[in-house]
Amino acid sequence: MTKPRKGARRPPAARHPRKKPTMEAIMAERGLILATLAGIPKRDRRDVEAEVLLNAWNAVRRGLYRPDPRDKPRDALRKWLHGIAWRLASHYVHSAYVRHAVLHPSPLGLLREPVGIDMHAQIEAREILDAMASLPGWQREALLSVDDPESLAAYARKHRMNPHTAASRLRIAREALALKLRRWRR
Template sequence: MAERGIVLATLAGIPKRDRRDVEAEVLLNAWNAIRRGLYRPDPRDKPRDALRKWLHGIAWRLASHYVNSAYVRRAVIHPSPLGLLREPVGIDLHAQIEAREVLDAMASLPGWQREALLSVDDPKGLVAHAKRRRMNPSTAASRLRIARKALALLLRRRR
């Protein structure tokens, strides 16, 4: 702790909100390294200078790891995260209209095609859906492909 100044000077580029955490990590890593016997200063250096060089090296490495971490590169700190949105938050009327069109189109499809399209929403997957219906999974996949094409054609005609 007596050489805290060299650590803080090395961590000067780190934002203040995280500087104390990185400083604590530097001191913890230094202490653990000493306990493992990794602190072996050059006998020609003065003891305090050797300790300062060594702490500077640890702080430098941890600061570079902090700056290059994905958390720091991608984090957006904002007091009101929803304030960053430029569009109003709420129900999108255009999406509702499109959803109604798709539902109306699905209602006009034959029952087996509706069932094939709804099988996509099965959490266990298409194979489990096919086994419950006692059909080959390839047949279920083929029916799904046919139903998707029919729905796309129907939507194109309506628009």
């Protein structure tokens, strides 16, 4: 038996096969995510939730979701999402924005612009997240494909569809999202 090299105290990370859960499966676990974020003030909870969902989706796209095959698929996904939510909640609690309160937007008269988060942008981001969550799955997937590094033609090939069909679905999804947002903002 060989002696482990210095610093190698743990076995290597698990090398399980990559899995690609759908965005619907991830969104179905929003209750677990919100329960994990219960210690965060309500005014910021939706923003941290959106960040958890975005980070989870990006990790799935990069192939970082590798659950243990012995676990049930839903249990593995829930454990993984809980870990992401837990880490982001920890980052939120220890962030400088939360720890330090700015009593005046321009302390000592040095700053000319307001300090802090743009509340209008926060509200708009929440509206868009809610509108996307209410869309059918194929429309959400079409909208999320725009953020992929691959082209629309590669997306169409991967999903075994005509590139014109993929473009049409993307156009329909954009129109549906715009319509929902227009209705909500009235």
